Amino acid sequence: MSYVIGIDLGTSAVKLLLFNKQGDIAYQVSKNYPLIQGKNGYSEQEPEAWVQQTFAGLRQLIQEGPCSAQEIEGISFSGQMHGLVLLDEQNKPLRNAILWNDTRTTEQCRQIYQAVGEERLLRITKNPALEGFTLPKILWVKEHEPELFQQAKTFLLPKDYLRYRMTGEVAMDYSDAAGTLLLDMEKGQWSDELCRIFELNLALCPLLVASYDQTGTVMPEVADETGLSAQTKVFAGGADNACGAVGSGILADGQTLCSIGTSGVILSYEASSDKDFNGKVHYFHHAAPDAYYTMGVTLAAGYSLSWFKEVFGAESSFEEFVKDIETVEPGSNGLLFTPYIVGERSPHADAVIRGSFIGMDSSHRQKEFVHSVMEGITFSLNDSVEIFRENGKNIHSIVSTGGGAKNEYWLQMQANIFNADIVKLSSEQGPGVGAAMLAAYGCGWFATLKDCADQFLQVDRVYSPQEEKVQVYKELFAIYQDVYHQTNSLNERLKAYRK
Numbered sequence: 001m002s003y004v005i006g007i008d009l010g011t012s013a014v015k016l017l018l019f020n021k022q023g024d025i026a027y028q029v030s031k032n033y034p035l036i037q038g039k040n041g042y043s044e045q046e047p048e049a050w051v052q053q054t055f056a057g058l059r060q061l062i063q064e065g066p067c068s069a070q071e072i073e074g075i076s077f078s079g080q081m082h083g084l085v086l087l088d089e090q091n092k093p094l095r096n097a098i099l100w101n102d103t104r105t106t107e108q109c110r111q112i113y114q115a116v117g118e119e120r121l122l123r124i125t126k127n128p129a130l131e132g133f134t135l136p137k138i139l140w141v142k143e144h145e146p147e148l149f150q151q152a153k154t155f156l157l158p159k160d161y162l163r164y165r166m167t168g169e170v171a172m173d174y175s176d177a178a179g180t181l182l183l184d185m186e187k188g189q190w191s192d193e194l195c196r197i198f199e200l201n202l203a204l205c206p207l208l209v210a211s212y213d214q215t216g217t218v219m220p221e222v223a224d225e226t227g228l229s230a231q232t233k234v235f236a237g238g239a240d241n242a243c244g245a246v247g248s249g250i251l252a253d254g255q256t257l258c259s260i261g262t263s264g265v266i267l268s269y270e271a272s273s274d275k276d277f278n279g280k281v282h283y284f285h286h287a288a289p290d291a292y293y294t295m296g297v298t299l300a301a302g303y304s305l306s307w308f309k310e311v312f313g314a315e316s317s318f319e320e321f322v323k324d325i326e327t328v329e330p331g332s333n334g335l336l337f338t339p340y341i342v343g344e345r346s347p348h349a350d351a352v353i354r355g356s357f358i359g360m361d362s363s364h365r366q367k368e369f370v371h372s373v374m375e376g377i378t379f380s381l382n383d384s385v386e387i388f389r390e391n392g393k394n395i396h397s398i399v400s401t402g403g404g405a406k407n408e409y410w411l412q413m414q415a416n417i418f419n420a421d422i423v424k425l426s427s428e429q430g431p432g433v434g435a436a437m438l439a440a441y442g443c444g445w446f447a448t449l450k451d452c453a454d455q456f457l458q459v460d461r462v463y464s465p466q467e468e469k470v471q472v473y474k475e476l477f478a479i480y481q482d483v484y485h486q487t488n489s490l491n492e493r494l495k496a497y498r499k
């Protein structure tokens, strides 16, 4: 029997999925690592923690899984996007990785607009300068840690560093490179113009490869440490949202994805890179051949719920914590939450805004709070659904994945707020499934990724909108949209008091 492994290097954990040729998940394991939040707005991780936890997961998979190491033909990756891993001459990380949800770079974003101009930046990269993207992080290190920056030989994104540690080969795939703000999207190459403007050596940018390209095999020392075979082929993999799209079958025009992980995204397939959304949504390379995708991002989606649970219900399991919400009506008995707890990206690119509970009442109990957090997250994602609809997309059906898709009640809430059918697949782990599919396709098991999707993906259930609730949510969404405008100046004034 032949197998492939998909490794999803998420923000909260690394998740490993072992698939057989029939597309069944034969074994899965997940290992957590912490976020390092030294200051307000900072978000870092230790690259070594990703490597050690992945190796621990691989050891467990080899020891407890159903196959021998020799039967594993290929491995590929999905990774949290935009995180900066700076490497020295010996390819050793020079500092902790600065992650996608770190918002320290507002000043660098301003400098990028000033130096390049908004229109030119959009023309080259198809994206605006946002705090989370990689180029502002590079400029932050250059400005604030110049001695360290001088030692930098190259930069990678999180999953590329992990892959380098498994193969010894340094490379980055197009879907992740698109999120750096250094890629010329139409030319499909690093922008020498941007490198010149910011006095960055073009050699800092790694070799570009396709997501399904082979980038070596498992190194013998890694094989010894994990139990893998040194013959196993390693494929580049892609950005978690690109892999999530592959692993949810978003492989043709008109298909839409909702993912609620730490962040949340609404993503739409694009056949070309020449549409104009005026920077309102991100526009990136897909992990599938010759394709792109657009997406809106909620910075703290699942993270808003896990933050709330950590503060108010750390001792209970997730299932226990959310179990009473089914008795709460739309509107959470007059309680409204905005999930801006680490700032926001879509539709308000704003690192200063913070979350609110509006309408707190002495009758409210934990269940109303949890319910309103889930509603607020979903309203925020609906902002992105609305941008797509305003730009002429017909959205009648959305595949929903990520940790948030584990809860059936939340899936029904998504159907009612998005006013669209919500499709739940048999695995909610879209990015990991997509990574495994890239390995399967790379190994030549299927002629196309679409053929692989037909074999690997099954619809578990469809949740249809409930008309009465759809109407109530339309009214509530209008109130939700007002909260940003009513609270942004208050947050500007509160900013001085943040640590």
Ligand SMILES: Nc1ncnc2c1ncn2[C@@H]1O[C@H](COP(=O)(O)OP(=O)(O)O)[C@@H](O)[C@H]1O
Pocket: 010, 011, 012, 013, 260, 261, 262, 263, 301, 302, 303, 304, 305, 306, 318, 319, 322, 402, 403, 404, 405, 406, 407, 410
């Ligand atoms: N049983 C559950 N019900 C609802 N949401 C859940 C449940 N379990 C986890 N989650 C949500 O899923 C999120 C993690 O999703 P995941 O896709 O694993 O994230 P990441 O890829 O960013 O590490 C958590 O932040 C949490 O909000």
Ligand SMILES: O=C(CO)[C@@H](O)[C@H](O)COP(=O)(O)O
Pocket: 010, 011, 012, 079, 080, 081, 082, 100, 101, 132, 179, 240, 241, 261, 262, 263, 264, 265, 282, 297
């Ligand atoms: O920044 C983005 C997308 O632009 C995030 O979606 C990250 O890619 C992190 O993903 P998760 O850990 O939430 O899956």
